[in-house]
Amino acid sequence: DSGVTQTPKHLITATGQRVTLRCSPRSGDLSVYWYQQSLDQGLQFLIHYYNGEERAKGNILERFSAQQFPDLHSELNLSSLELGDSALYFCASSVVSASSYNEQFFGPGTRLTVL
Amino acid sequence: GEDVEQSLFLSVREGDSSVINCTYTDSSSTYLYWYKQEPGAGLQLLTYIFSNMDMKQDQRLTVLLNKKDKHLSLRIADTQTGDSAIYFCAEIETGGFKTIFGAGTRLFVKA
Numbered sequence: 001d002s003g004v005t006q007t008p009k010h011l012i013t014a015t016g017q018r019v020t021l022r023c024s025p026r027s028g029d030l031s032v033y034w035y036q037q038s039l040d041q042g043l044q045f046l047i048h049y050y051n052g053e054e055r056a057k058g059n060i061l062e063r064f065s066a067q068q069f070p071d072l073h074s075e076l077n078l079s080s081l082e083l084g085d086s087a088l089y090f091c092a093s094s095v096v097s098a099s100s101y102n103e104q105f106f107g108p109g110t111r112l113t114v115l
Numbered sequence: 116g117e118d119v120e121q122s123l124f125l126s127v128r129e130g131d132s133s134v135i136n137c138t139y140t141d142s143s144s145t146y147l148y149w150y151k152q153e154p155g156a157g158l159q160l161l162t163y164i165f166s167n168m169d170m171k172q173d174q175r176l177t178v179l180l181n182k183k184d185k186h187l188s189l190r191i192a193d194t195q196t197g198d199s200a201i202y203f204c205a206e207i208e209t210g211g212f213k214t215i216f217g218a219g220t221r222l223f224v225k226a
Contacts, residue, residue, distance in 0.1 A: 002159070042216070042218035043219065045214060045215065045216070056213040058213060090157055101145075101146055101165075102146065102207055102214065104158075104214060106150075106157030106158040106159065
């Protein structure tokens with residue numbers, strides 16, 4: 001158990017809908033990262049938050065947004081869903097946000113299926 | 116831009132050594148990492164190497180770093196069926212805020 005929790009574990013929805021994925025980092029971790037894992041794209045970095053502020057953006061679509069709240073939990077919002085958004089979405093957390101040793105602890109993931 | 120490349124599949128027999136290779140582009144990365152993903156689970160850090168090291172050994176795992184060629188490898192000695200998983204190479208982008216993962220190498224271990 002990494003200490004990172006993600007809810008829900010599974011989500012099935014229809015095209016055009018909007019969903020929210022939730023992540024609670026390990027106690028004491030200020031950084032939260034979101035990743036998308038699909039069969040054809042591998043593991044793609046989406047976005048990184050540190051103590052409530054966005055720090056880096058990766059291959060995140062404009063239809064997707066995220067935020068980190070004062071209690072450090074984070075939510076990833078996916079809107080206007082398409083079939084191609086079906087994937088595993090991972091959240092990871094770490095203690096630091098700097099150019100130094102940065103072990104990320106991954107949650108179990110949310111499997112999103114868009115029908 | 117920054118990129119990390121790995122071969123997608125590797126198949127070995129139980130008891131043999133496995134070598135998983137990775138190339139990266141950001142030469143200023145401070146640390147390089149190997150993560151393991153078992154079926155149905157999230158990624159877990161397996162080992163890492165600091166960029167000023169050439170080699171790091173940790174029990175059955177040996178990490179080799181060739182900075183000139185930007186090549187990283189992970190050797191697993193005496194591979195067991197429990198080592199079957201996807202192995203990801205990762206580097207921290209210059210500036211430290213973005214971790215770039217390779218596509219992952221799926222290791223199959225035959226009994």
